[in-house]
Amino acid sequence: MKKAVVLLSGGLDSATALYLAKAEGYEVYAISFDYGQRHNKELLCAAKLAEKAGVKQHITIKTNMEAWGGSALTDRSIDIPKGDENRKDIPVTYVPARNMIFLSYAASYAETIGSQDIFIGVSQVDYSGYVDCRQEFINAMEHAINMGTVCAVEHGKKIKIHAPFIHMKKSEEIQLGMKLGVDYSFTWSCYRGEDLACGVCDSCVLRLKAFHEAGYGDPIKYKGNGNGKRINH
Numbered sequence: 001m002k003k004a005v006v007l008l009s010g011g012l013d014s015a016t017a018l019y020l021a022k023a024e025g026y027e028v029y030a031i032s033f034d035y036g037q038r039h040n041k042e043l044l045c046a047a048k049l050a051e052k053a054g055v056k057q058h059i060t061i062k063t064n065m066e067a068w069g070g071s072a073l074t075d076r077s078i079d080i081p082k083g084d085e086n087r088k089d090i091p092v093t094y095v096p097a098r099n100m101i102f103l104s105y106a107a108s109y110a111e112t113i114g115s116q117d118i119f120i121g122v123s124q125v126d127y128s129g130y131v132d133c134r135q136e137f138i139n140a141m142e143h144a145i146n147m148g149t150v151c152a153v154e155h156g157k158k159i160k161i162h163a164p165f166i167h168m169k170k171s172e173e174i175q176l177g178m179k180l181g182v183d184y185s186f187t188w189s190c191y192r193g194e195d196l197a198c199g200v201c202d203s204c205v206l207r208l209k210a211f212h213e214a215g216y217g218d219p220i221k222y223k224g225n226g227n228g229k230r231i232n233h
Helices: 012-023 041-053 096-114 136-147 169-178 202-214
Strands: 002-007 029-034 057-062 117-119 161-162
Touching: 002 012, 002 096, 002 161, 012 029, 012 041, 012 117, 012 169, 029 041, 029 096, 041 057, 096 117, 136 161, 169 202
Parallel strands: 002 029, 002 117, 029 057, 117 161
Antiparallel strands: none
């Protein structure tokens, strides 16, 4: 069976990517990252998703990106801003070069297990303006990986980065996930690590909008108004 490495954060994008890889016949090896983020709720979800999906192996890599901060997700002295669907600037929740680091680890993992396929759940349609979620970046990383791995350079076994949602709206992604059997109650998107999702950060705003457009209620609970509803201020 062909093998795939799936970047599994525990959010709805990575969960959908996980189930898509399985549906396409891959034996899945999931990789998650404890990179010094504010909370571990996504990592707990990642573990549940990996177990529920029956992946071949799930590993969590611990890094220390909080050592230099530079993001509201790794530096608690930086406040998490409210979400803005019309935002044009890059928000402070952008973690410098995060996907570059994650894909480098995934490439090493893939080469070690003999996989030529990496799945990542990024989108450049409904996203917070992160530069490492664009097609140009994915193409560049794939090229770099295949210039720096023995499997590609010496044996002609190139590694492909699959970004199946890169040109897809989150609502379309959710509709696909529902058909694939993704249980989105095992996912977490909120930037704050509280008992309930805040409903107002960028990630919550995008998630709630996506579920509404997809025609489904969000199965996780939000502050103020219960399941799948935006908090009012």
